[in-house]
Amino acid sequence: MILAATVTRPSFTGALFAGSALPVAIIVLIVLVVWYVAAIPMNAVLSQPLIDQAGGGLANTLSISWSLPRPVLPAPHQVMAELWNTVFTVAPWRPRSLLYHCWVTLSSTLLGFMLGTILGVALAIAIVHVKALNRSLMPWIIASQTIPILAIAPMIIVVLGSIGLTGLVPKSLISMYLCFFPVTIGMVKGLTSPDPMQLDLMRTYNADASQVLWKLRWPASVPFLFTSLKVAIAIALVGAIVGELPTGAQAGIGARLLNGSYYGQTQQIWAALVAAAVMSSGLVWLVGFIERQVARAMGAKP
Incomplete structure (x- = not known):
């Protein structure tokens, strides 16, 4: 029964x-x-x-x-009214549109994020495979993040401006400076996460360093990589906004914040902050979505 x-x-x-x-x-x-x-x-x-x-x-x-x-x-409904007026009632290619300024900041954010990811992964691979770099380079990488970005951003802007690099590139480099650190730390942790028995097994198979990297270390580091990327993409946005502040930029979220503070338009300041928060949340969600797709492609259970 x-x-x-x-x-x-x-x-x-x-x-x-x-x-x-x-x-x-x-x-x-x-x-x-x-x-x-x-x-x-x-x-x-x-x-x-x-x-x-x-x-x-x-x-x-x-x-x-x-x-x-x-x-x-400003009250929340005043901020929402400012968002409505600058997003839905203005053409997105107009300088008065908040979407226009979001795109300017987003472009430098994505470029800086890409450069920071490449630099962070390259440094992590070098640190894992060259033990001398772990002792010599890692302390400098950590010390680099103790420098206030508000102090170093004007220096980067002035130095690069003196050699003719203005606009997107300086802001992207500031974003890269901020976001390469979590990628480096996360990837070092991920690349060293395989069990020693697995490494011994690869040596038994007479695998060289590149084969160990691509067949063992890299797959094991993917979860660590995406966790770091979620932090890095948010920091990259902050770096792009900070990079717009000392330049007196005419476009971007930083420019909206400056103009709002100059003319006492607090609704404009808060609307720009809300837009930056929404944009940051969307970028983190996008990285998480890509992470789920990569995990599914690697055979992870949904």
């Missing part, structure tokens, strides 16, 4: 908590509430005379604090 097993399906609430949608929505809601509340005291210097003029009261306090033309801290 065969007894049929009863399958219990999770409840709707349980399914929500099991996924990430509900926790993320709760965090977003908490951030919005704190943001709206914080805007009231932050804007009090500008809003209080208008509130007193309107006769006071909670309704006047909220409406005035959340609708100032140049607030210290």
